[in-house]
Amino acid sequence: MKRENYSEVSEFIFQGFSSFQEHQITLFIVFFALYLLTLASNAIIVTIISVDHHLHTPMYFFLSMLSVSETLYTLIIVPEMLASLIGLNQPISLAGCATQMFFFITLAINNCFLLTTMGYDRYVAICNPLRYTVIMDKKMCTKLVCGACGIGLTVATVQIASVFRLPFCEAKIPHYFCDILPVMKLSCVDTSIHDIINFIISSLVIVVPMGLVFFSYILIISTILKITSAEGQKKAFATCASHITVVIIHYGCASIAYLKPKSENSRDQDQLISVTYTVFTPLLNPVVYTLRNKEIKEALLRAVGRKSLS
Template sequence: MKRGNYTEVRDFVFQGFSNFHEHQLTLFVVFLTVYVLTLTGNAIIVNLIRIDHHLHTPMYFFLSVLSISETFYSLVIIPRMLASLVGLSHSISLEGCGTQLFFFLGFAISNCLLLAVMGYDRYVAICNPLRYSIIMNFRVCIMLATSVFVAGFSLSLVQAIAIFRLPFCDSLIEHFFCDVRPVLDLACHMPIINDILTLFISLLAITVPATFIFITYVLIISAILKIASAEGRKKTFATCASHLTVVIIHYGCASIAYFKPKSENTKDQDQLISVTYTHNSPIESCGVQPEK
């Protein structure tokens, strides 16, 4: 089907892990095992928080929301990737690709913003403990969680519409899912507005929350250092350690993936980074322990 001087592409094909053709069955077993462990870990976290009344606090409310979000986030990508590894499906329709990118990006941005909210929660708990239960009441927590997803999927919708309004001249996606840059690389031409929009959304989703988290941790560490006893400082920082670990992994991978100059792009490197932040969800590294 032609549109102007372009042949309109209606289906895409994932190149996936074709460079490792002889090892695809091994990759399938490894990725499936890790995926099952990821789903199991997230399910355990959510149910443990639901059952244990000691964990009915804002900190663990946000942790359970993040676990659920990470589960849906991986569901958007991993099942289709596993299917392609065993030769069941290497293609996706234009509409299917747009839908996958919308939901992937929506959950990804929401998770970044949610980590910032969790940082704010730790800041209030440590720097303003006497007013913590008032500031972070249940209504506020629900509003913050809702706002995170509304903002995340709004930005995702803008990005998806901007990308899939473009004509595509190639159908081979050099990736295992419909990510922003691999899909944009297939466009017949890309207006400068798309580059600006992609950079703007990346800044809003990664740089702004990361900067906010950095500032909150500067204030948190300053407050911790004022605690008289070493044991008190250790216990207080322990409530932040798991969140900080997730932040470093999540923002580190996302920054490399979306801020790396195009000239440095290689398919294998991008896929390795993507597997890290889409398959091996860092949420399981969060220790679920009651607050003292």
């Protein structure tokens, strides 16, 4: 039972990877290398898309916005995690924790809905190609990106208002950043209602965009199968392969992290799952699109060729 008489804390301390004391230096080297690779690869994606006029299309506009969002997402989490691995972590105030959680939630939800807008873009391109340039004009693309960000900001505001109204009597967060569930566990009062609210919100922001993406792909696949040319079918599938790969892994990790039963995993298992969507998933986007996307490869070769000539 939670204590009725308690003294509220004013700051938190991350316990980080304290269960892996003997491996912390190794983890630091691995995560730091992945972090640098994530920053560099996303920066390359954004730069190539901005400078190469061949990539000034809605699909690559959404991809560049996703890369920017993923980069900011890692910036608010990974440096703190790396500091904790080498013993440089400092206590974080309640305001600092709320700020980190706010931006984490905003960007995580923004990423989910950006993937949905990319699915809608592919749906229009394949199922309604003659009206594609009319439907997916600059105004529509801007509205979709702003809508994704707006949903993230709204949900984050509601979540922060809910979590940080709670009194806290424990200071040690059994995690490496201010995630919702680890912070709520520090409360001195019963959080059952908050747990239910958090599960409902998590379900909506994961299941709804995921459902929209997969529904759009049902329509896309049915349209592709009607194409008589085998080469046409292959080209249509190729334009969607990178996106659907990122979607499956992204929503899969999010579902495991936030929709699983509360007591199913241990603290160490929860941290490993968190590492997947805070360290590995942000790197997935540029790697998949670079390796599987012919136009990105050609743009990189053009950029390298121009640099060599100059």
